[in-house]
Amino acid sequence: MRVNLEARAAAAESRRAQTRARLIKAAMTVIAEKGPEASSIEDFVASAGVSRGTFYNYFPTYEDLLHALNTEISEALDKTLEPVGSEIDDPAVLLATVTHRIFAAYALDPVRGWLALRIESVAIPRQAVFEARFDAVYRSAVASGRFRDCEVAAARNLAFGAFRMGQRDMVLGAVAPDHAVDLVSLILIAFGLTPSESIKISREAFREAKEATRRPD
Template structure:
């Protein structure tokens, strides 16, 4: 009896995971097609082949679903950053590597990049994983004398805002990938690096991210 109960529980959990995955994949296709503003729960459940009640079992609101998708994309990106950042001690070079690597990932996977762009246009909060990563880099850069001391929230808005605009222009084909070289160089210059050093660091990070 105990074995049967454990087997049933495992089977039920497997079905729940499959249904959740089906809903998420359906949501991705709907958002890419219609945008988050026009998408409805009816669209999601129709694409997934489940009932409205099933949707609510997993996501109480559309905002919860979007937040989950945003978190999933952010966690996937964060995992890809690890190998790309190995051995980089200079916080200025580290920031350049992070921005260029994420943009290069979206260029290589335009569907995911387009989805992230659509979700970023919502009122959802930024993902804490990237805020924490940026704040740590900024603290190290300021304490090491690489960046001038400034309000971290202002610095974060500069980088995140510039990144989002570059992401939009690149994903929509309004700018080429090399657009990011000047963008990151301008960010580093704003934090106190000379224009020449900022441009060299940015170009090196750009080439490494695309290698």
């Protein structure tokens, strides 16, 4: 009897996880196409093939769903980037590499890339994982003399703002993917590197990011 109960509980948990994943996937597609403000719960449940009551079992509010989507995108991307930090000693190179890797990841998965942009327009708590990663890299670069010493929040806003605008233009097809080379180079110049070193670092990071996307898992 105990084995049967445990098996049933495991099966029920598996079904719940599958339903939640289906809702997440459906919401990603709908919001990427329509935007968060134009999307509705009816859109999500229709796309996922579940009832409205089922939706509320997993996400009591629309904001809960958006927060779950933002968390999933951020955690998946952070997991992809995690090995990069242990491979690079120069914080300037690390920042360029991580930025180009994110651009490349969103280029490979345009639905997630567009969704990340759409979610930025909604007033939900931002994920702290990337802010903490940036702050640590910037402080390390300042301590080693690679970057100018300024308020880290100002540096973060400059880098994140430039990234979002670049990502937006790339998603819309307004610029080519190699637009990121000049964009990242300008960020590094703003942080204190020379133009010649900045463009060299950015070009190499761009090339490495393209190669990384071609490697088998």
